[in-house]
Amino acid sequence: MRLLTFTTGTTATTDDRAYGGRLGVQEGDLVLDLAALADHTGADLPGDLPAFIRAGAAARETARLLLDADPVARPARAVHRLEDVTLLAPLRPGKIIGVGLNYVEHVEESSRSLDTDKELPSRPVLFGKPATAVTGPGAPIRHDGNLTAQLDWECELAVVIGRTAFRVSEADAYGHVFGYSIVNDISARDQRRSGQWFFSKGQDSYAPFGPVVVTADEIPDPMKLDLSLRVNGVTKQSSNTRHMLFPIARLIADISSGMTLEPGDVIATGSPSGVGAGRVPPEFLRPGDTVEATVEHIGTLTNPVVDAR
Numbered sequence: 001m002r003l004l005t006f007t008t009g010t011t012a013t014t015d016d017r018a019y020g021g022r023l024g025v026q027e028g029d030l031v032l033d034l035a036a037l038a039d040h041t042g043a044d045l046p047g048d049l050p051a052f053i054r055a056g057a058a059a060r061e062t063a064r065l066l067l068d069a070d071p072v073a074r075p076a077r078a079v080h081r082l083e084d085v086t087l088l089a090p091l092r093p094g095k096i097i098g099v100g101l102n103y104v105e106h107v108e109e110s111s112r113s114l115d116t117d118k119e120l121p122s123r124p125v126l127f128g129k130p131a132t133a134v135t136g137p138g139a140p141i142r143h144d145g146n147l148t149a150q151l152d153w154e155c156e157l158a159v160v161i162g163r164t165a166f167r168v169s170e171a172d173a174y175g176h177v178f179g180y181s182i183v184n185d186i187s188a189r190d191q192r193r194s195g196q197w198f199f200s201k202g203q204d205s206y207a208p209f210g211p212v213v214v215t216a217d218e219i220p221d222p223m224k225l226d227l228s229l230r231v232n233g234v235t236k237q238s239s240n241t242r243h244m245l246f247p248i249a250r251l252i253a254d255i256s257s258g259m260t261l262e263p264g265d266v267i268a269t270g271s272p273s274g275v276g277a278g279r280v281p282p283e284f285l286r287p288g289d290t291v292e293a294t295v296e297h298i299g300t301l302t303n304p305v306v307d308a309r
Contacts, residue, residue, distance in 0.1 A: 001025050001060070001063065001064070001067070001214070001215045001218070002025060002026040002027075002212045002213075002214055002218075003023065003024070003025055003026075003049055003052070003090065003179070003212060003213045003214075003215065004023075004024050004025070004026055004031065004087055004090055004210070004211060004212045004213070005021040005022065005023060005024070005048070005049055005087070005088045005089065005090050005091065005136075006021050006022055006024050006031055006080075006085040006086060006087050006088065007021045007022065007085065007086050007088065008022075008080060008084065008085055008086075020048075021048075021086075021088045022034075022035060022036075022047065022048075023035060023046070023047055023048050023049050023052055024080075024085075025063070025067060026082065026212055027067075029081060029082045029083070030079060030080065030081060030082060031079075031080045031081070031082050031085050032067065032074070032078055032079060032080075033077070033078045033079075033080065034047075034052075034063055034066065035047040036075060036077050036078035037066040037067075037074065037075075037078045038062070038066060040074070040075045040078065041066065041069070043062050043065075043066060044062070045059060045062050045063060045066070046059060048091075049090050049091040049213065049264075050091050050092070050263070050264045053091075053160070053162055053178050053263045053264050054263045054264070056162075056163070060215070086138070087136055087137040087138065087210060087211050088136040088137075088210075089134045089135060089136035089137075089139075089209045089210055090136075090160075090181060090209065090210050090211075090212065090213045091160075091213075091264055092131050092134060092264075093131055093134065093160075093209075093264055093265050093266040094131070094262050094264055094265050095128060095131070095262075095265050095266075096128065096129040096130070096131070096133070096134070096183070096207060096265075096266045096267075096268060097126055097127075097128060097255055097261075097265070097266070097267045097268070098126065098127045098128065098129055098185055098201060098268045098270075099124050099125065099126060099156075099246070099251060099267065099268060099269050099270040100125040100126070100127060100270065101120075101121055101125050101245070101270070102124065102125075102244050102245050102246055102251075102269060102270025102271075103239060103243050103244060103245060103270055103271065103272040103273060104120065104243065104245055105239075105243070105272065105273035107120055107121070107245070108273070109273050109274075109275065109277075109278030110277075110278065120245060121245070123246075123254060124246045124250070124251055124254045124255070126254075126255065127197060127201060128201075128202070129185070129201050129202050129206065129207050129268070130202045132202075132204055133201075133202050133203065133204060133205065133206040133207035134207045134208075134209050135204075135205045135207065135208050135209070135303070136208070136209065136210050136211075137208075137210040137211040137301055137302060137303070138302060138303065138304075139205070139208070139303060140205060140303065140304050140305065140306040141184075141186055141205050141206075141208065141285065141291065141303050141304070141305045141306070142203070142204055142205040142306060142308035143285060143286065143287050143305050143306065143307055143308055144203070144308040144309055145307070145309055146309060147188060147191065147199065147203065148188035148189075148190055148191055149190060149284070150188060150189035150190040150276075150277065150282070150284045151186065151187075151188055151189075151284050151285040151286075151305070152186070152187045152188075152189050152275050152276040152277050152284060152285065153184060153185075153186065153187075153229055153231065153236065153237075153275060153276060153285065153291055153293075154184065154185035154186070154187060154229075154237075154271030154275055155182070155184060155227050155228065155229035155237050155271060155272070155293040155294070155295070156182070156183045156184070156185050156227075156268045156269055156270060156271050156293075157180060157182070157183075157222065157225060157227060157241055157268075157269045157295055158180060158181040158182055158183040158209065158266050158267065158268055158269070159177055159180060159222075159248055159251075159252070159266065159267040159269060160177070160178045160179045160180065160181060160213050160264065160265075160266055161176055161177065161178060161261045161262065161263055161264065161265040161266070161267070162176060162177055162178025162179070162216075162263055163175065163176045163178075163263060164176075164260060164261065164262055164263065165252060165256040165260070165261040166256050166259075166260045166261070167256055167257055168252055168253055168256045168261075169253055170249040170250055170252075170253045171249075173248065173249040173250075173252035173253055174216070174248070174249060174252075176252060176256075176261065177216045177248070177252075178213070178215065178216060178263070179213045179214050179215040179216050179218075179219075180213070180214050180216065180219050180222055180295075180297075180298060181209060181210060181212065181213045181214070181266075181298060182208075182209070182210065182211075182293050182294075182295050182298055182299070182300075182301045183207055183208070183209050183266065183268040184207070184208040184209075184229070184291060184293045184301060184303065185201070185206075185207070185268050185271060186203075186205070186206040186207065186208065186285075187200055187201055187206070187275075188200045188201075188203065188206075189276075189277045189284075205308075207268075208291075208293070208301055208303045209266070209301070210301050211299050211300070211301055212298065212299060214297060214298050218297070219297055222241060222248055223241050223242055223244070223247055223248065224240065224241065224242050225240065225241045225295055225296040225297060225298075226238075226239075226240050226294075226295070226296040227239055227240065227241065227272065227293075227294065227295045227296065228293075228294050229274070229291065229292065229293045229294070230291070230292045230294075231283075231285070231289055231290070231291055231292075232289055232290055233290075233292075236274045236275075236276070236279075236283075237271070237272050237273070237274035237275070238272075238274065239272030239273070239274075241269070243272065244269065244270060245270075246270075248267075248269060251267055251269060252267070255267065285305045286305065287305055287306055287307040288304075288305065289304070289305040290302065290303070290304050290305070291303050291304075291305065
């Protein structure tokens with residue numbers, strides 16, 4: 001299933017970071033309102049994605065039955081054209097765990113441009129992004145010139161946790177995954193250089209997320225996905241998740257060795273090379289730019305950059 005959170009009409013603005021939208025499923029160019037389908041048939045189904053994830057396999061099975069039913073029987077209020085709805089971030093994660101230096105070529109470019117160690121890390125390098133950094137598809141990335149002159153991009157595969165995980169082995173890791181999405185790990189490089197990690201990674205709008213969460217059963221191998229990023233239509237990043245230094249199962253095992261991963265938490269699995277700071281000469285985002293992050297089988301997450309001053 002391609003799950004999303006949406007609103008209709010004018011109830012959401014382009015910079016909406018609320019998570020009060022409705023739970024939907026994308027089928028081609030249509031969005032099906034799962035709560036409306038459930039209400040029409042008398043089925044019991046959570047109305048938002050965090051609750052849907054927590055409800056586990058029973059909710060997924062109910063949703064599949066609703067989707068497999070005769071389309072002719074669907075009530076009109078449950079069917080929308082994709083172009084007529086506003087997509088929000090799929091959910092507000094309890095926590096976002098970022099992974100730094102998880103592609104070999106990015107380790108090299110970071111050592112040149114960001115003063116990081118040139119040696120490959122021996123275990124995952126982790127950092128956090130607050131939930132308030134999350135913003136949705138089409139919503140603006142805020143460029144505050146008072147806080148940064150080096151706003152950068154990072155296209156990353158996002159892993160959405162489905163079951164509580166603590167001290168999980170690599171062999172059992174995938175059993176705790178609900179699905180996959182896209183995170184653009186926006187970074188203020190000059191804040192990081194001055195020692196302000198949280199301001200570098202955690203400002204409002206620094207975690208564009210979406211446009212959908214694709215359930216794990218529809219991604220045959222998440223370690224073989226093409227990913228790319230464009231700025232104003234020009235490709236800046238192009239790679240494949242097979243080039244991760246630490247694969248998804250290792251990340252889940254390592255993170256859960258010391259902290260509990262809860263349903264709805266998100267792991268941003270790291271960026272390939274091609275970030276702005278590593279280019280010659282360096283390139284950074286400016287108001288008026290448009291950023292498109294794409295991951296195979298998931299889609300494209302598009303966000304404009306706006307002046308936040």
